[in-house]
Amino acid sequence: MAESIPQFYKRIQPDNSQPATSYSREKPYFNIFSRACNFGTVQFSYREFYKVTLVIGVGRLYYADKWILVDRPALMFSNPLVPYAWESISEEQNGMFCIFNEQFVLPEEKSGSLADTPLFKVTGDKVFFLNEEQVAKVLDIYAQMKAENETDYAGKFDVLRCYLHLLIHTALKMQDSNRYESHPNASQRIAELFIELLDRQFPVTDPHAVLALRTPADYANRLSVHVNHLNKVVKEVTGKTTSAMIAERVVKECTQHLLHSHLSISEIAYSLGFESVAYFSKFYRKHTGKSPSESREQSII
Structure with missing residues (x-):
């Protein structure tokens, strides 16, 4: 069974019941977090939501039929169609991530210019390694997303989608140089x-x-x-x-x-x-x- 957003909150914030009572699958949802992982944890499952993660720390990403050693800063993309797991290798695990549901995604994004991007494709690259300059740029995008998400602006979801597009295109610019070993089935x-x-x-x-x-x-x-x-x-x-x-x-x-x-x-x-x-x-x-x-x-x- 796929993990829902309320179940995700219960897993990472056991004492916080608010998302479980306020979340609705029928409405757009977006949130952003600082990243921390328990050492050695592996949870392989489907999620009902999309997730874009800036990983700072060493670990292995298991998704679909592959595993990838992530040994330097990277952007990772996951969607509800592909099960995945993360195994922490280094004790220090930092970064940022955002999650959002299907209702947050505009229909034209899944069938238009973003259809072939790592966010929506089932196959293809899911990990994009970053240099120091790119890490700084991505952290800045996440900071702006976090600030926007905390506003009461009526059109903030449109603004957040623009920032999300920036993250996606930051990854696409690295596609030609993105090389890692994976193991297909x-x-x-x-x-x-x-x-x-x-x-x-x-x-x-x-x-x-x-x-x-x-x-x-x-x-x-x-x-x-x-x-x-x-x-x-x-x-x-x-x-x-x-x-x-x-x-x-x-x-x-x-x-x-x-x-x-x-x-x-x-x-x-x-x-x-x-x-x-x-x-x-x-x-x-x-x-x-x-x-x-x-x-x-x-x-x-």
Whole structure:
């Protein structure tokens, strides 16, 4: 099970119950912290939130199918699709990090110019080593983020997103010189690529653009593997079947449209690849216990 933001607070601040009572998955959330790690601690799990960390201290990062020795200051990126763990090697562990949820991320950022950045990609570099000048620059960005986050300015989330973009592009500038040893696993990589393909199809914003990949066979063909092999590795890596993961993501997208868009139920059904409204309704009820109309009645628009 993925660690939620309230569970994260309970782990790092056991006596602070405030985030558990005030946090809502439906609203944008952002916070920033000074970094400290217990010596030798390893926790390998999924998180429900994004995290961008300035690491000052020696340790090993374990994520997906790789481990990386971090032996000098670095920027690390994690997202909800990739499980990871940190093992402290040196007793001194410093730096900064920020966390934010899916609602903080703008849809155009996941499908536009930032789609291929380390924050959103399942595969690719997650660690970017820094020199002294870059460390100073990143610390300054975090300081400005912290100051902005403490204001009551109505548009502070927009400002914080700008600072986040600066952190991302600071890492991208180092991409050509970013070199480290990692240890890939073929099965895990196929599962990662499947998850990335699945996530990249959403959100669906055009009712006339039908979802391209709907079945496990569609994804297997795109990845050039046999569908049985894809099903096997996805089950091994995620604990879920390929069909279940596709259905979960489609149901999530359906619900978002039913609650927060002006698309008709037939437009939603067509855009997500259903041949008829009747089949869409049957599918949605099977996975949620409600009809699309019943969910739409809860709409806030």
